[in-house]
Amino acid sequence: MVTEHTSPAADAGEASSLSSDEDTEIRLRDVTKQFDDLVAVENLDLTIRNGELLVLLGPSGCGKSTTLRMIAGLEVPSDGSIEIGREEITKRLPQERDLSMVFQSYALYPHKTVRGNLAFPLEKMDVSDDEADEQIRRTAKLLEIDNLLDNKPGQLSGGQRQRVALGRTIVREPKAFLMDEPLSNLDAKLRVQTRSELRSLQQRLGTTTVYVTHDQEEAMSLADRIAVMNDGELQQVGTPKEVYENPVNKFVAGFLGEPSMNFLNPDQLKWSDTDDSGPETDSSFAGTAIVGVRPEDVAIVGEGDQQANAGRAYELDGEVLVVEPLGNAYEIEVDCGGDWITARLRDQPVTASPGSTVTLRLPDHAVHQFGSDGEVIE
Ligand code: ATP
Numbered sequence: 001m002v003t004e005h006t007s008p009a010a011d012a013g014e015a016s017s018l019s020s021d022e023d024t025e026i027r028l029r030d031v032t033k034q035f036d037d038l039v040a041v042e043n044l045d046l047t048i049r050n051g052e053l054l055v056l057l058g059p060s061g062c063g064k065s066t067t068l069r070m071i072a073g074l075e076v077p078s079d080g081s082i083e084i085g086r087e088e089i090t091k092r093l094p095q096e097r098d099l100s101m102v103f104q105s106y107a108l109y110p111h112k113t114v115r116g117n118l119a120f121p122l123e124k125m126d127v128s129d130d131e132a133d134e135q136i137r138r139t140a141k142l143l144e145i146d147n148l149l150d151n152k153p154g155q156l157s158g159g160q161r162q163r164v165a166l167g168r169t170i171v172r173e174p175k176a177f178l179m180d181e182p183l184s185n186l187d188a189k190l191r192v193q194t195r196s197e198l199r200s201l202q203q204r205l206g207t208t209t210v211y212v213t214h215d216q217e218e219a220m221s222l223a224d225r226i227a228v229m230n231d232g233e234l235q236q237v238g239t240p241k242e243v244y245e246n247p248v249n250k251f252v253a254g255f256l257g258e259p260s261m262n263f264l265n266p267d268q269l270k271w272s273d274t275d276d277s278g279p280e281t282d283s284s285f286a287g288t289a290i291v292g293v294r295p296e297d298v299a300i301v302g303e304g305d306q307q308a309n310a311g312r313a314y315e316l317d318g319e320v321l322v323v324e325p326l327g328n329a330y331e332i333e334v335d336c337g338g339d340w341i342t343a344r345l346r347d348q349p350v351t352a353s354p355g356s357t358v359t360l361r362l363p364d365h366a367v368h369q370f371g372s373d374g375e376v377i378e
Helices: 064-072 114-123 129-142 158-170 188-205 216-222 240-245 250-255
Strands: 026-035 038-048 053-057 079-084 099-102 176-180 208-213 225-230 233-238 262-264 270-272 290-293 313-325 329-336 339-346 357-363 368-370
Touching (some): 038 233, 053 064, 053 188, 053 216, 064 099, 064 208, 099 158, 114 129, 114 158, 129 158, 158 188, 188 216, 216 240, 225 250, 250 290, 313 339
Parallel strands (some): 053 208, 053 225, 176 208
Antiparallel strands (some): 026 038, 026 079, 225 233, 262 290, 270 313, 290 368, 313 329, 329 339
């Protein structure tokens, strides 16, 4: 099932001198890419709206890089069409598309100054020296590297070099940025920092951006909207909140979130009729092959926030396997008749210990139901 939510793109933030009102929406219509017998991307319909940052998210081999490469012009679709603005560009050469692609590693020229590195992408373009100087100045100011223009890369910190590399991407003001796991070579701390810089820069520029990653946390923190792919097929498109809270199928539900959603057989659940108004377990799970609940929604009777122990919920008993303190939360692994359920409790110390029997409560509103085809049952 493919869902495209219609909520507007997030506010692109303060307008920048580099942004424009040009229509840079990217439309993929029924795009398929086949390599011999292998269908890498199948019947993909996807619109990347003006100025938004859309993340293509999915496991290795799901077709996200192939999709990006087709937008860039590095692969030609076997079927379907691609438009940018009102122009069809399906078979146009990469250099005729006015897009800027950022890969995992982007090296700077070590013998050129920062200014020389920023000037390089403009050399192939039809801009005067004065215009080029102005574009370099604006870009350097935006990235706060204007005091480094005469330095060489060897004199810069890792973070400053990253910013120069980004500057090279944005200096020629392309219609869109295409980014393929651009942060994966950075260590964890620099990755998180560069990620937020990238996000704030993209919002200030308001440049339409397609960003590929397999990292769901990166997707959640960067995206205006996420397009989740699996096995060459688009599964769902929506804001991070929409795809997290209302996954359309078991794949999306399980792919987003860390620790991931718990899945279990509905037969084990007992309806806890504290207010006597809930559905009976048997009838409410008719047609449901599997139920899912996120760790942060699982409560343990008698533990943590007592609010979580009230209201309409399903219950099941299990034996505690592991209690792991995480600083600001506890993660508890419980064996419920062979299904291992993870509960994440915030704030309060936990008294349950490995070997003890506990009753888990799964609030009615937090239980996702899936049919035998994996599609959500509303
Ligand atoms: P990763 O995160 O590992 O890069 P991905 O989601 O970006 O994965 P793609 O690189 O788009 O996946 O690949 C999708 C499928 O197409 C894979 O099975 C891959 O092996 C195959 N594929 C990609 N490029 C080619 C090619 N040039 N020739 C043949 N098969 C290819």
